[in-house]
Amino acid sequence: MSLQLALTGQVGNLAIRAQGRLPERGVTVLFGRSGAGKSTLLRMIAGLHPCEGAMELGGSVWLGEGRSLPPWQRPLGMMFQKPTLFSHLDVAGNLQYVARRRRVSDEHVQRVIAQTDLAPLRQRRVQTLSGGEAQRVALARALLGKPRLLLLDEPLSALDQTGKQMLLELIARCAADIPVLYVTHDLDELLALADQLWLMEQGAVVSQMPLQQALAQLDGPLVQRQDASAVLSATAGRYDPEHHLQALQLAEHGVWLPALKPLTAGDPVRIRIAARDVSLCLSRVTDSSILNILPVEVVAVRELPPGQVMVQLRLADQLLLARISSRSRQQLGLFPGQSLYAQIKAVALA
Amino acid sequence: MSLQLALTGQVGNLAIRAQGRLPERGVTVLFGRSGAGKSTLLRMIAGLHPCEGAMELGGSVWLGEGRSLPPWQRPLGMMFQKPTLFSHLDVAGNLQYVARRRRVSDEHVQRVIAQTDLAPLRQRRVQTLSGGEAQRVALARALLGKPRLLLLDEPLSALDQTGKQMLLELIARCAADIPVLYVTHDLDELLALADQLWLMEQGAVVSQMPLQQALAQLDGPLVQRQDASAVLSATAGRYDPEHHLQALQLAEHGVWLPALKPLTAGDPVRIRIAARDVSLCLSRVTDSSILNILPVEVVAVRELPPGQVMVQLRLADQLLLARISSRSRQQLGLFPGQSLYAQIKAVALA
Amino acid sequence: MLSEGDWLALWVSIKLALVTTGLLLLVCSPLAWWLARRRLPGQALLEALLALPLVLPPSVLGFYLLLALGPQGPGGWLAGWLGLRSLAFSFTGLVIGSLIYSLPFVLQPLKNAFATLDRGQLEMASLAGARPLDRFFSLVLPQSRAGYAAAAMLGFAHTLGEFGVVLMIGGSLPGETRVASVALYEHVEAGDYANGHRLALVLVAMSVVMLWALFRWQRRPGLTP
Amino acid sequence: MLSEGDWLALWVSIKLALVTTGLLLLVCSPLAWWLARRRLPGQALLEALLALPLVLPPSVLGFYLLLALGPQGPGGWLAGWLGLRSLAFSFTGLVIGSLIYSLPFVLQPLKNAFATLDRGQLEMASLAGARPLDRFFSLVLPQSRAGYAAAAMLGFAHTLGEFGVVLMIGGSLPGETRVASVALYEHVEAGDYANGHRLALVLVAMSVVMLWALFRWQRRPGLTP
């Protein structure tokens, strides 16, 4: 079920405007500067902040014709920016609170507890949790009620690398069934999860596009970042069990990527390639540790002062980014239409 | 003034133990999994959590001989993991609260407000601040009192890229004069700031070492991470104003790095090289966009299942890390003592 | 130890205090919630008016209540409607009087408890699927335990000790409106100190036990932040 | 409108209520702080004991206080020490009686206000260099405004309306211990309803104004979370 919305509202001096559609499944990352109104938009969708307009989830009207469904009738799971746990209940009580009201089975609760690794904290008073622990409980609580929409406001900001990895996967699994609107400032999280990107500026959602397109845009907001990346679609090929490498087919080219388990050959795969991991070469080098060397064509070049350029490359019919120094650009003499080789370190794919 | 401490305490079932010294200036990052006891250790240092042992800052005894200096007599600035602003005061009031008690001048307050970009929020009730805005106020408040020690608990977790960058620089400037103990899960922040690394495991500080050493260790906790990096010491060389490239001297080798302003030739510089940005090559390639190609010698190789290896390399007398796929390793036939070339993308240096 | 009449009076007292406190908690919960959450123009005035019964001497308040509850007042009409002889001089009348007189003591602690509730948690409860009433019982009530304890204890103790209003509108009918405080007053007034001290002692001892239990309950671990 | 004697009684009443409320706020602030922050074994019992004056009928409590304040009681000794004839029948004695009788009404709201304070903010204040007393005035007090308002209003209104204790230990000396509630009681008791209604009206009107101001202050924007 997709979420269709056209909302306007106000918070302080800031006018909030958003119009768009969250697809039936997948993660839409809501991106924008601090104070852009991201949290407020999430609260409006949840029915916690007054707003006007129209909204419906899979045909059921949440807002419109002067009526607004109260929050408790909206089947969504939400995480605020701060954990906001029920202070009179222990960890298990916090989860039970949702479980009872959303009528989910005890097995389901146990499953979510296992998935979020909360078993040892079950009987703990929430005031005694560490920052990361509290955030994990809040996430578990948001996921628990089998929601039909997930609203997550910087859900992993207090977690360590391992915890983050684990929960990213969990969120991705949820997003296989329902739409997820996800606020984050972290590009790693964005790259790991996002299918779509909504960009918010001064209260308004100013652009909405698939991740791939957003990333490859030379004039988008992401190109400036240290960790600007492109995302490409590929097809799974054969698996090399000895080196745990998975072959992927990118148009007619082969690419290797490290993988714990083999993918089913022929399945579509999404791979991410950071611009900084791509180097350019006029000839094909054969004795380097770089596994993936692909023939590309220069589409456009943009200066990124100081001293760097972002190169937009065409690989078959997809776009790739490479960030190189101005000096290299001079040496290579880049011009649109030029053919050369992109070297991509296998380990940079994930 | 350096902070000398030897503390033991208890939180829940967790025994906290820490012994060590924060140098007179510079950032010590306290690193460890969620629930390791980082926040608790900070609270113990601030005098907010009961503990035993000894502690002194630059000769003034904070804890020892059965006496403990109350928190209000410890000249430190602290940021909790959540902003914890004074809810009955507006933003300016929150800053004034510290300013009056620490007797700092009004100009100083104005300067800090400017540095943290809080001028437009001055009159705002703290309840209306966004997550990132609140965090900025909390940081400003911690810095305001001209503290002689800074304790920062994930101070930038809710900030956007731009804000983070700005405040990282501000914190680095503070750390030029006083010791800073900094908790973060974010490797970018760690790499940008840390001089020393304290690793906490299950309540105890188990290792303390300079960042460079911590990073290059093949059996350390950081090697496992996607963004494992090495830090090398170099000397500034000449500057190429056209391409905004700065030459650095790494032993007898030259390295180029993008830089907005020229460094003074001869100055020592610290450069960071992510293991994933280093590729290995048996011969020196000349027609690639990679600027920096350095002759190195293999020191050790460690398997990083699945399908990757971390290679410790000696570059002159310093250590460098390269993460490559097992397959590449096989192709290159790596063995300790082997000589080859490390290719480092200039843009990866920062 | 005590005369039969005094035991009976004690029993009426406790019944009155429990009924009054219970009803006040019921009535004041929504009222306090409304006062704590809304901000309407006349609200401060309304709160001031609700506190007014306090500033009148109890027996004077009792006098006005007697007029109101007597056959000529609105109470008489209400009594007829309820099928009662009169609200004055009945247990029901006592309850009404005590409700009015002790209301602010129950209202204020509840209002303050509600005002300090964490808004985010209330919102989270809504999102968890809790309707307002459910949310009240599952979140507001347990988190306002200290407020309810204070309200219950002030309301209970005050109703137990009050006798000016009670004497005036109750008329000290044994088993119906003769409460312990009136009985105690009569003993002391008549100079019968022996019985007075005994009744005072029992009243006080009983109250200590009840209040002590209440405070224990309030401080049960796991409550304070 | 009112007789001179009634105006005088009103003035004594207000003085008594203000002095009592002020002193109670002073006394109860540290006591409530201590009760809210500590957890000692006997604490619930202590709280129950502090609430006990409430469960006795005011005139009976007054009787016991009279014994305590009279020349044979500890009050006599205290009076001698203070250079007074006796604490009974003096304004000082009234204040003491009212303090005891109204204490729980001030104590409980303060205790609850203190218990709900955010611990993190208290710690932050310490780290900002605020010593305990400074912290109390700069953080605890402003954040407990609602609790102080409730405490002040309950204490004030209750002291204003109380007359059982006051009459017993005060003796109705004009200008010294004859308060408005006693005067009002006398009017009504004597069947002088005209004067009674008038005095009641003035008392109530005055109280409305004061309580209304108090509630306005409590709700000043920028307070509730």
Next chain:
Amino acid sequence: ETLQVAVAANFAAPLRELVAQYQSSHPAISIHLTVASTGKLAAQIRQGAPFDIFLAADQRRPRELAREQRLIADSVRTYARGVLVLWTPQSGINLQPEQLERGRLSPLALANARTAPYGVAAEAVLARLSLPPSVTLVRAENVAQSFHFADSGAAAAAFVALSQVQARGGSLWRIPPSQYPAIIQQGGRLNDRPATRDFYRYLFSGPARALIRQAGYQVDDAQ
């Protein structure tokens, strides 16, 4: 059968004895007392209080109530006359006027004239005395409270009813009846129930009068 008697505070103690005596010969009747000030009881009767008999401490309220037909008019009679004394619990104290006028005894307690008939009487006595201004007069709600003032030691002496103190020790000045208006305590019935009539009639019987006199009241000239 149950009787509800509303009685002014000062007469509560003797009435209890009267009731005990009456019930020994009428075991089937139970009699309950409502003790309060005359003013309160009168107000309650006006509001329909379910009393059967009203024993006031003055003659004003019964007459008013009779006029309003709350009391049965021809039942209103004087059941006792109060005797005013000045009393102190300490023995061997001279309470004669000469002594009082020296101003050594202070404060003096009396009932409030506006709320208690004994207060009116006490004020009349005071009016004849020329007490120095140093003597404080504290006014009680009623004679019972006036008694407490002296008994607790808070007041040096108190004007009280003889009935309150005659069984106690201490010192006493029995004030000549000529010095104050008579304290005429009247009663009346609210209804004509046989039990009411019977008990009310009993109050004026010989044994009852003896008991009342014994309690410290005058009944000689009771009508």
